[in-house]
Amino acid sequence: METVTRFAPSPNGPLHLGHAYSAIVAHDIARERGGRFLVRIEDIDGARSRAEFAESALTDLQWLGLKWDGEAIRQSSRIxxxxxxxxxxxxxxxxxxxxxxxxxxxxxxxxxxxxxxxxxxxxxxxxxxxxxxxxxxxxxxxxxxxxxxxxxxxxxxxxxxxxxxxxxxxxxxRKDAPGSYHLAVTLDDARDGITLVTRGADLFASTHVHRLLQALLGLPVPRWHHHALLVEESGEKLAKRRGSPALSDRRAAGEDGLALAADIRGGRFPDGLSLSGLEIGRENP
Incomplete structure (x- = not known):
């Protein structure tokens, strides 16, 4: 079976290094296995989803040297x-x-x-x-x-x-949307033919709910790959709400995105960041 992965950011803020790590994991696994890598913008979070963040995210991925197959998918088209x-x-x-x-x-x-x-x-x-x-x-x-x-x-x-x-x-x-994260991501992964769901270990438990929804709705069952998280020196994971350094700021400052991606692949993280735990059997994406 062909390996199909995806990176699915929400455009409610700029991408940070944690997103870069997650996107590189999904991209590299697909490429190593001769499969496809998709990008899906999960833009159904009401007023928090902003077009400028979606466009910035796509530019950030290109800056990192990541290429996806087909057009970027907009989750809002699946409501x-x-x-x-x-x-x-x-x-x-x-x-x-x-x-x-x-x-x-x-x-x-x-x-x-x-x-x-x-x-x-x-x-x-x-x-x-x-x-x-x-x-x-x-x-x-x-x-x-x-x-x-x-x-x-x-x-x-x-x-x-x-x-x-x-x-x-x-x-x-939710009261303001026909699909929560649990329902929307499960449906969209099935529609996109995702065979390997790569995402952070913080979403590991959510998979229990997604597996149940797949059974209820008769959807195909992929495999999952929950990777380690990039964390600050305090041990906290990177988060938009805490103002973790944005990729767009690094890009605007003239930093080399390809070099940054190479460092991430080599486990060399800037700003004192580290992984919350090495992945089992896979130290680097």
């Missing part, structure tokens, strides 16, 4: 597909509307999962105002009963038992 999948899950009786706020969930939750406080099922038990804006949540117990036990394979960590129950009743569609 109707996301809505259709949600309608299928509604018809199966597996999702329900939820009007709870984050503050209400935090106050009522008794467990903490990979995404934060686990939703206690308030709207599943009590119902909602039909006229109020609502998110749509997956009834996790019903969904897991329908699919039975599931597994998935990470190239570095091996076979995993799917444990989507750790998340509770996850949101599949």
């Amino acid at each position: 109707a597909n996301h809505a259709d999948a949600l309608d299928r899950l509604k018809a199966m009786g597996l999702v329900y509307p939820c009007t709870c706020t984050r503050a209400q969930i935090a106050a009522a939750a008794s467990e903490v999962g990979p995404d934060g406080p686990v939703y206690p099922g308030t709207c599943r038990h009590a119902g909602t105002d039909p006229d109020a804006p609502a998110a749509w949540r997956l009834d996790m117990a019903q969904a897991m009963a329908l699919t039975g036990p599931l597994t998935w394979i990470d190239e570095l960590a091996g076979e995993q038992e799917a444990r989507p129950d750790l998340f509770g009743d996850v949101v599949l569609a």
Whole structure:
């Protein structure tokens, strides 16, 4: 089977070195295996998604010397597909509307999962105002009963038992969008023919939910490759919200993108950065 990977940034801020590392991993694995490397701009996050960040991201990738196959894909062109999948899950009786706020969930939750406080099922038990804006949540117990036990394979960590129950009743569609990250990325990876999902280890747990959605919607099952994270000297991962140095600033300052990419491939990271842990059996992308 041909290896097809992707790099899928959200245009809600400039790319930083952590994005560069992730893109290089996805690109190089595809090229080493004679496969294809795709770029998908995940631009459905409402007002936070900005066209200038999307264009800057593509320029940054070119500056690093990365070439992708075909045109860059815009996730916003798939909104109707996301809505259709949600309608299928509604018809199966597996999702329900939820009007709870984050503050209400935090106050009522008794467990903490990979995404934060686990939703206690308030709207599943009590119902909602039909006229109020609502998110749509997956009834996790019903969904897991329908699919039975599931597994998935990470190239570095091996076979995993799917444990989507750790998340509770996850949101599949927000009040302002027909698809959450979980639903949209699962659908788009299937539509793009991705056979190897490469992404940071911070998204490892999310794969449990994505494997369940694949089973519910009859989607193909790829393999995964969750790579190590680039972290600051404090041990924190790089993040747009903390103002991690932008690739566009380095580019504007005249830095050599090809040299930077070569350093990243060689494990030589600027600004005191390091990997949070070497990948199993693969020290460099």
